[in-house]
Amino acid sequence: MDWQLSDDVQPSARVPAHLLLDPTPVPVTGAWRPGDDPGERLFARLGDLTTEHGATIPSTVVAYETWGTLNEARDNAILVNHALTGDSHVVGAAGPGHATSGWWAGVVGAGLPLDTDRWFVVAPNMLGGCQGSSGPATIGPDGRELGSRFPRVTIRDQVEAQRRLADHLGIDRWHAVVGGSMGGMHVLEWAVTHPERLGKAAVLAAPPISSADQIALNGLQLEAVQSDPHWLGGEYYDQPDGQGPHKGLALARRMAMVNYRSPDELNRRFGRGWQSSVDPDHGGRYQVESYLDVHGNRFTRRFDAGSYVRLVLAMSSHDLGRGRGGVEAALSRITAETLVVGIDSDRLFPVADQQRIAAGLSTSVSGDAPVVLSSEFGHDGFLIETDAVGALLRELVG
Template identity: 70%
Template sequence: AGPGHPTAGWWSDLVGPGAAIDTDRFFVVAPNMLGGCQGSTGPASIAPDGYEWASRFPYLTIRDQVAAQALLADRLGIGSWHAVVGGSMGGMHAIEWAVGHPDRVERAAILSAPPITTADQIALNSVQMDTVRVDPRFAGGEYYDAGDGDGPHRGLALARRMALLNYRSPTELNSRFQRSWQSGVSPLGRGGRFAVESYLDFHGNKFTRRFDANSYLTLVEAMNSHDVGRDRDGVEDALGRVTATTLVLGIDSDRLFPIDGQHRIARGVPRTLDGDSAVVLSSDFGHDGFLIETAAVAAHLRRLLAS
């Protein structure tokens, strides 16, 4: 937690003195993503003409973002990394680092990430993107000077609610909320709501206070671009280029990036910690399990970093 970021980050249990990623031993570099809205250049950044990039911001791929990170490493004078660690979209970056820059990555941790973004995942993403674009306040992406400071918050909140359903599992939602009401007013008539509806609303609205709609579209499109085998003779040939000792980890209840994708990575990478199979954590939390089951994730990261 700090100025501009009122709550602590997800990684506090994994990164720090004595933690799995031990800052008493390692210098940790955590670059913001190109195209994001909290540090690196993104659609809300000011272009050379003095106006926001907005809809003019270029299409980015995962490979473009890793190319920017490689330039950062050059600037910092880092020839190779002891480890590149990432989960979900960050896991796409980690695998792209290991395939595209094998001489610069000694170890890689790929957590809950796929080798490619599938048609099913692209379809889910496309609905989220259209939800943002149909908000009248989106204005084709040119909403920064609207004057009301609102922007397409309703569309962005709804897109986030849709995404959250992919991040969590049916088991967790059903056991956590069941058919409970949010208040004493029945949801079977007018005015009442189910507790799970309120939960989704809360997280959707919270997201709009810290994120930019154009960045959301830019980053979702980058995830859609992900195909580690593109222009590399396919996924298996691409994975065969990896020389890093690799940890591949997935969650058994992940419905966003199902475990078969992690197993495919593990089969294709020559040097994994666990042979031809990914490490599979059992969790009711779905895709977000890699962020929540920190003790189990930490144990496997310690194995990797000690290898």
């Protein structure tokens, strides 16, 4: 690497406002302190990080949010890991006059399954992400986004960044580490790499290894982004008029959304309905196409294409058994009491994946089979079925 990050990293004034995904300058705050505002985004500078592939990320920054209070014994902390395009914003402000927001707002909070009156909940933005942690959109000392200079990272690299965050916060052992989808991959890596540092684990809708089928879906999405003429090898940030690989990124999201939802749900919701007054056979659109367009377009307004490519590559690299004698040998190293949850309509990470995890564990809370939730929402069920997911998590954390 021929670049170094300085301590006063600032967003570039040259970047068109609508491409500036995260306009917050990156002041490197100190560690969390009792009394800090819940849900306030903090940043930890975690030193140079050498990736599994031997590249160095200088002055790695991880953005994170916390809720609740770390007790004196420092043994009430729960790590929550987000999925591919999530962030540290698990839950926002709640109360009179405040809407509750965040991707697991029904799960984390006072009196909720991960009860913040009792637990100290920590949620980092993953390494390579675009919501505050080091990633391709990070501004380098030359005032330009790192773009392709940001190296490939793996699930293990992302967990290493989180391990450093735990050290930074003075948390030797998590009461529990939980996460869904790609976040579940992080949970598994935590449980295998640092078995002594967590008591309990929850793996939701995640596989122990990315299969050919999953890599194929990822590869198509990567191609969609990288074949956009505005991708420019990942150096697209300074194009005139805010141009960028928006079409490619939106197409990738549309492809992904199909796998996040189930055929039954899409068929029930949309059938063969038209979105327009014009018959699709004569140029109009089907409702389901419109739905995917909305999600694809919306996504380009909140996510960086370079980050997306790095994170999808990280997901494809996932193999719990790499260098450990295979998946089953790796699973046998897990000592955390583990909840494994699958969703019966998940076509992205099907229940067979969670069956393999549960069967390989000696510490699964449901024996050698996973808990299977019945939901028509497919993979996204872990985000939507918060009552069922929350009840399972409440029981796990005790």
